[in-house]
Amino acid sequence: MQDTVISFNNVSKKFKKGQRYYLKQALLDFFRPGVNDDFWALRNVSFKVQKGEAIGIIGANGSGKSTILKLIAGVLTPTKGNVVVNGRIGPLIELGAGFHPELSGRDNIYLNGTILGLPKKELERKFEDIVDFAELSDFIDTPVKHYSSGMQVRLGFSIATQINPEILIIDEVLSVGDASFQNKCLSLFGEFKKRGITIIIVSHQINLIEQFCQRLILVEKGKIEAMGNPRDVIPVYFSSVSQGQVKDLINKKGNVKRFGSGEVRIEKVEILDDSNKVVTTFETGKNYKIRFRFKKNKDIDILNIGIGVYKTTGEYCFGLNTQYDHFKVTSKNSFELLLKNIPLNAGEYYYNVVCFGQLETKPYDWVGPSGRFVVSSQFLQRGLTVVNHSWVNN
């Protein structure tokens, strides 16, 4: 297609893993012949970018996002496949990129401009704009090594945008700038969009990237996991990120903690949907019931049961117990908690369960994590919960 400005065709990129453990590696190579040090940072990545598109690349740390940008910028070459770029590409904007620390901001602007092939006259003409946009006029003769990371990013961003690139590539710099700089960048991006400049941006700030990009690419372990409308891709990202965290949680602290005096034991906790099917995946806004099965080992006067639900990232979402609700557990071995229109947002959760008499702090039985579940949501909202809301013009 004529308007395609970037095209990745089955691109794979191989790196050698760190060379620091020379002796260890040599021994490993000797004892495990055929096992080598190669590491595929990208595998069979294919996508196209059309002129004027704003594309966001998201994914966990180490998934391969910066590697994709460096391949676009031509800083790296693919091991397999090919990358085609049509259009004048701006310098990769990343933290601390391309500055000489001993030189002043002024000298770095001239140095960078020259490297980028800008004639001296044009650079002189643009100099004020670059300094103004970076808001660095008071520090322009200070060596860059004394700049804060935010100041360095502002300078890099300013140089890259003021030289009128056709394709702009930005690697996780928005988060370094303060709120006013972020807003300025966003309005500049809006202007670029109107002028048909293509922008590829990597960021962990999903809310910013979502405001600005019409298409997102989700990278996971060097492969494209999802690509398309942010509305479709962001939920996949959140659920994959939290799944990773659940694995960590289970692997690291894998063992379930359990303690209590033992008069009552929790036997089983199950979550059922409207049709009484046991589920581990919820949908925001639907109804569920939690069935507690327990066994009394002794005759007891009072029995209370409670559940605490947590995000796997650690946030406490809600806690309910029969004591707070003045609900008397009269059944012998099983009862249910009904949850209506569950308001949890997409993500992964776990729960702890406790049964106790008078005092929750002196439980008969406490189990955590007792189980886990995933929530998927069709609502596009941020935060722990999904809020029922509407907007009104006055």
Ligand SMILES: Nc1ncnc2c1ncn2[C@@H]1O[C@H](COP(=O)(O)OP(=O)(O)OP(=O)(O)O)[C@@H](O)[C@H]1O
């Ligand atoms: N020059 C290199 N030599 C060896 N390994 C590398 C090199 N560059 C990147 N890698 C590895 O390739 C993988 C992908 O790195 P990349 O920088 O693309 O990740 P990323 O998605 O940008 O992560 P982050 O969100 O942390 O910036 C990582 O495991 C990284 O260690």
Ligand SMILES: [Mg+2]
């Ligand atoms: Mg990176």
